[in-house]
Amino acid sequence: MIQSLLEGFGNVLSISTILLILGGTILGLIFGSIPGLTATMAVAICLPITYGMNPIAGMSLLMGLYIGGVSGGLIPAILLKLPGTPSSIATTFDGYPLAQKGEAGKAFSFAIIASFLGGLVSILLLIMVAPPLGQVALKFGPYEYFAIVIFSLTLIASLSGDSLPKGILSGLLGIGFAMVGSAPIDAFPRFTFGISAFDAGFDLMPVLIGLFAISEILLVAEKRGYQALKVNIKKINYKVPLKEYLEEKWNFVRSAAIGIGIGILPGIGGGTANLIAYAAAKNSAKKPEEYGKGTPGGVVASETSNNAAIGGALIPLMSLGIPGDTVTAMLLGGLVLHGLQPGPLLIQNNAPVVYGIFAALLIANVFMAILLFAGMRGFVRLLSIPQYILLPIIMTLCVVGAYGVNNRMFDVYALLFFGLIGYLMLKVRIPLTPLVLGFILGPLLETNLRRGLMLSQGDFMPFVTQPIAALFLLVTVVSVGWKIYKSFKAKQKMKESNEKVAYDN
């Protein structure tokens, strides 16, 4: 294996390929940092450019785009509270408060180091376990996936703030919106109101950009005198003592494991991983009340997990030909374009290309960290651009991003629709994040439920009797029960203190 990897490096270490990786990483970072433009779009747009290249060079460029695209999202997440990509949603929760406290530099340091290490660990794991793990995942069927999706959905509970019903409602709305269009499996149109434009359903891109970017512009428009932050660039301190990094080591390990684990699961990627890792970090933190107010732990959890999801998502892609998220679906297309047959035989038949891809990932990961550190001061300058200039420009980029997904205006209208929905939800204080989780996971839930029922001839029993599925459902029940118990306890405590106040008066 070591020898294969060295051969892989040998194949990648030519000036032109290195330049392609560097260019890909820079472009990926730019796409990742502009809200509305994502790694998926970067890969999709560059795919045609790689036609003329040899497979290793072409795939190297795409790997640079992937790493850069996932990592670039941390820049606007920290500076502008706008997730540049779905992978950085949770980075906004603590990164932005940190930046507002004047500690943008610190947030950057943590985010970049977490991204680099998360990516490194996951890529190394990918190189080591892709073949054997593929063998196990081969045995996963619809029952197991159904149970895993149910488990992921219940994490909504930890992301819903004070009101559990509102969080659940948001998640249900997400599942509902995902149902518009052709049904999974038999493709009958649902909730299309007879309009053919609705047949393909809502694309994730306009939903995300609309909810998180457009709603923000509308909120700013509503609030009078909302001005740009005046941050003195010279005063920002990027240095963080080693001790502070080390304090987050368990958080890092947990988030990396979550990122890799979720990345491996087909259909879910960095966009879900960062939210779940954030929730997990908050739940097991010594001071969970600091989360959301600007603690480095939140940034570490989010940025570690989203980069760790890269290696995770590539594991099923390389070993089985199953894409773990939208970007790897694009990469799958890239492999096919270059005449490589994805599937369990890929590593066996095309070892030089596969190990070349591994080497390219490691190199791109280093480029990413260097580029971000070197360009940090430039990124911080974004803060001094007044919001009245930046937000409308972001709007036009959102329109481009939404339109570019499928080259159709429908996605732009969907963008506005979800912008309005997001704004209304923020106004009545329904959290947005569970909606995203529901939107991504809903179709998976339904597909696997129906597939499982077809397999079992309509019998629901295998969902609870298959060991792996049963285990996940059990964990789900326990974690939900725990959450309800905890919130019940908290409510009682609040009641007691209220009564005491009443008595004292």
Place this chain on the structure above:
Amino acid sequence: MVQSKVDFITGGVIAAVAAIMFIMTFSFEEFAGAGVGVGVEFMPRVIAVLMLITAVVIMINAYRNRDKQIKVIDGETGLEVEEEDPNSKNYKKLSISLGAMIIYAILTPFIGFLLSSILYLITQMFILSDNDKKKLIVIGTISIVMSVIVYFIFRNVFYVMLPQGIIG
């Protein structure tokens, strides 16, 4: 408006949406005697019923808390939300912005991305800058330059075929 009142109305609206959703599932097409397991209408019904239940729970909670000044905690940040000052609202600016966005989306296929973006950018920046006429020259310049840059980069470098409209 008190949060509990907002919650009550929200719950009511969602309950109505869920009911409509449930009724709509009866008009779904399907194969006669479609395969085994559950059909296309199963999941939407489950979700609609769950939505209805959740909405009713939210309404009940809101009703029980109707007189109380409840603490509101932001779902994403876990921070306690300050009660907003009604005087800080600017619904006029909001509705003009929303209108500008809608007109932008409608106009784009007809007059092209470039022209519609310039018009939108100028309008939106002007509104957000609190109608500061002194900034109009800066705003106009930035709008035109940015629209041209975005349009040409995406058309010629990334091959996103943005609508050309009449200028094509």
